[in-house]
Amino acid sequence: MSVLIDKFDVFASGFWLTLQICFLAAIGALILGSVVAVLRISPVPPLRAVGTAYVNIFRNLPLTIVMFFAAFGLPALGSNADFLRIPGLDIVFSRLGTDLPYFRFGLIALTLYTAAFVCEALRSGVNAVPAGQAEAARSLGLTFTQNLRYVVLPQSWAASVVPLGSVIIAMIKNSALIGFFGVVGDLSATADQLTSAGGEPFIPVAIGISIGYLIMTVPLGMLLDRIEQRQAVAR
Amino acid sequence: MTTGTVDDVTTSEPLIVLESVNKWFGPLHVLDNVSLSVGRGEVVVVIGPSGSGKSTLCRTINRLEPITSGSITFDGQPLPAEGRALAKLRSEVGMVFQSFNLFAHKTILQNVTLGPIKVRREKPAAARERGLALLDRVGIANQADKFPAQLSGGQQQRVAIARALAMQPKAMLFDEPTSALDPEMVGEVLDVMTSLAREGMTMVVVTHEMGFARHAANRVVFMADGQLVEDAPPTEFFANPRSERAKDFLSKILTH
Numbered sequence A: 001m002s003v004l005i006d007k008f009d010v011f012a013s014g015f016w017l018t019l020q021i022c023f024l025a026a027i028g029a030l031i032l033g034s035v036v037a038v039l040r041i042s043p044v045p046p047l048r049a050v051g052t053a054y055v056n057i058f059r060n061l062p063l064t065i066v067m068f069f070a071a072f073g074l075p076a077l078g079s080n081a082d083f084l085r086i087p088g089l090d091i092v093f094s095r096l097g098t099d100l101p102y103f104r105f106g107l108i109a110l111t112l113y114t115a116a117f118v119c120e121a122l123r124s125g126v127n128a129v130p131a132g133q134a135e136a137a138r139s140l141g142l143t144f145t146q147n148l149r150y151v152v153l154p155q156s157w158a159a160s161v162v163p164l165g166s167v168i169i170a171m172i173k174n175s176a177l178i179g180f181f182g183v184v185g186d187l188s189a190t191a192d193q194l195t196s197a198g199g200e201p202f203i204p205v206a207i208g209i210s211i212g213y214l215i216m217t218v219p220l221g222m223l224l225d226r227i228e229q230r231q232a233v234a235r
Numbered sequence B: 001m002t003t004g005t006v007d008d009v010t011t012s013e014p015l016i017v018l019e020s021v022n023k024w025f026g027p028l029h030v031l032d033n034v035s036l037s038v039g040r041g042e043v044v045v046v047i048g049p050s051g052s053g054k055s056t057l058c059r060t061i062n063r064l065e066p067i068t069s070g071s072i073t074f075d076g077q078p079l080p081a082e083g084r085a086l087a088k089l090r091s092e093v094g095m096v097f098q099s100f101n102l103f104a105h106k107t108i109l110q111n112v113t114l115g116p117i118k119v120r121r122e123k124p125a126a127a128r129e130r131g132l133a134l135l136d137r138v139g140i141a142n143q144a145d146k147f148p149a150q151l152s153g154g155q156q157q158r159v160a161i162a163r164a165l166a167m168q169p170k171a172m173l174f175d176e177p178t179s180a181l182d183p184e185m186v187g188e189v190l191d192v193m194t195s196l197a198r199e200g201m202t203m204v205v206v207t208h209e210m211g212f213a214r215h216a217a218n219r220v221v222f223m224a225d226g227q228l229v230e231d232a233p234p235t236e237f238f239a240n241p242r243s244e245r246a247k248d249f250l251s252k253i254l255t256h
């Protein structure tokens, strides 16, 4: 088990890279997922159709295929996803600014894929708000956005938090795929780095990597349990 | 009974006009060539068996339910399509639902002031003041800071009426406002509605409360199978309904 201590820096840098991509993808997916959710509940049929199509595509494709498209499709189209080289942001998240685009591709795939699930989690919260209240708001003359902002979202939030948390936990685990699509040095990729290249024994390495993921996911899961309990009491 | 308003009713153009309105839900013909006009200050009670289209009729007037064909005008203007103009029209037509539909996360006073502040862009202080006056009027000023779930059904429905009145609407629509209430609370809601009617508010009321229809309505409209079967003053309608369907309906509800 000495590998856990001897190679702690390798584990730590893998952990840090995975944390970075998860943090960025979570923010991206929350923003994009919210936009798609608004499309899906909008009163305008074409917008609804776009939202529904988005969810149907990205929720029903394997993440591997989405990653495939991002990592091989984007370059084929001549894009290095340079729009993600956001000045300032690339100081903390250094991989955003590198010439090698694979971190950006992985981030795009993870964001697109997760946004579909974020959308559905938000929508399940919206559906938990009695339709009569939205109708009453409309009958007062509130516009669609006012209705969402003042009546529906403040109440749907409580019902969305727990499913959203599960989506983020799933996303953290899904991020392990990026290592297969050109990203060097994330938490799962350290397994290969340490065992094949470094000759370290497999089981201790796998345990170390597991601990890394559990550090990210378990506290999140416990937080969700707490929120759920508090909501049950409030009800 | 309706002192002073009778002249207005007969002289000025009607406030609400439905002409040959048809509404289909898929294969279901829910409104069948319905024409109805409601004068300013007039109180029209809509009755009829379950599923006859009363709620749908009520909901087409502020376009919560779009119609399939025909036309509806409110205050001389055809109902606008979805968008800002429709929101504005809805702000001029108050609506009270069977299930109250108060905003559960807002206090009673916030329920009443949300529309005036966000839709009418009134100053919060002014909206509060009028909101409190309205709550006082419906008899629940002392509950202003509670949440809807803390109130009885009758109180919640009176809040819902105050919420609609806060927009200073030109007309009020009621869809079975007392059907979800315990019997002892029906009276307090009907009292508020009766006083509104006396003050000259234009009202369309779907209800099974025949007492209210008798003493507060100018006209009773009877619907069956999506058709508007009878349209008569309450005394005439209750004394001798013309259609078999209405006779049948009345014999059922009046004997219970």
Ligand SMILES: Nc1ncnc2c1ncn2[C@@H]1O[C@H](COP(=O)(O)OP(=O)(O)OP(=O)(O)O)[C@@H](O)[C@H]1O
Pocket: B025, B028, B030, B048, B049, B050, B051, B052, B053, B054, B055, B056, B057
């Ligand atoms: N959104 C809808 N989709 C499909 N059918 C509907 C919808 N709303 C109402 N209906 C149907 O239209 C018919 C008329 O409904 P409506 O609610 O207007 O009747 P109602 O006279 O108000 O009845 P009740 O006294 O039970 O409230 C019913 O057969 C009902 O099932």
Ligand SMILES: [Mg+2]
Pocket: B054, B055, B056, B175, B176
């Ligand atoms: Mg009804």
